[in-house]
Amino acid sequence: MNTQDVILGLLCKEPRSGYDIKQHFEQYFSFFFDASYGTIYPTLTKMEGLELITKESIRQEGKPDKNVYTVTEKGKEHFREYLERAAEPELLRSDFLMHLYFGDMADPEAMNGIIRRALEEKKRMYDDLEDKYRKLDSVTGPYQKLCMELGLVQYKAFIVKLEEMLGKSGD
Structure with a gap:
């Protein structure tokens, strides 16, 4: 499991901004998976380059533009392949x-x-x-x-x- 696969899963459910993705990590995944903004945004950039996702900039009044990411068909297929593979053995680092x-x-x-x-x-x-x-x-x-x-x-x-x-x- 890597950050890319987790982000793809979230985007398969609905388009999200990087901020929305980070909030979901904190709210729902914090007890078993973590990712910082420093991991999320470079991963999104890489995924866009691989054509797994697309990015749409949405203008916001009085704020910077909001980038919303949407999974592509190629990204959905990549995620399905991930889900159908056997889960990697867990490694607990404590x-x-x-x-x-x-x-x-x-x-x-x-x-x-x-x-x-x-x-x-x-x-x-x-x-x-x-x-x-x-x-x-x-x-x-x-x-x-x-x-x-x-x-x-x-x-x-x-x-x-x-x-x-x-x-x-x-x-």
Whole structure:
């Protein structure tokens, strides 16, 4: 999975500006995929060069022109091919898990602090995602709902295990 494929998927649903794409990343994908403006806009430029998308500049009064991107037939075909390929194996990169792995070499109080902060962050992320999940509308498909449900399950598992660990350490 790469940023290009994710953007194509969004544009297959509806035309969007770069800003709209970034907002969707933040609102719906933040727990499993991220992309900055510094990634999104160069990717859009590349996709336009590959004729996967087109760009339309829309004049706005008192503001810079708004560029709206639309997927082409070639882009739709490219995205269909992506969807029909087997998913790549997942690679979880986590600085927190590296801290835990080597935690026996650190001061126990420092590790408890790291775990407490991670626990609070996971709780916040769980609450944010749960709030977004509750606000889903009736047009949200079953696969989009499943993505969010899987995210909630992952956050909950982290929370349970971190609380268990803190309970064992007497914290």
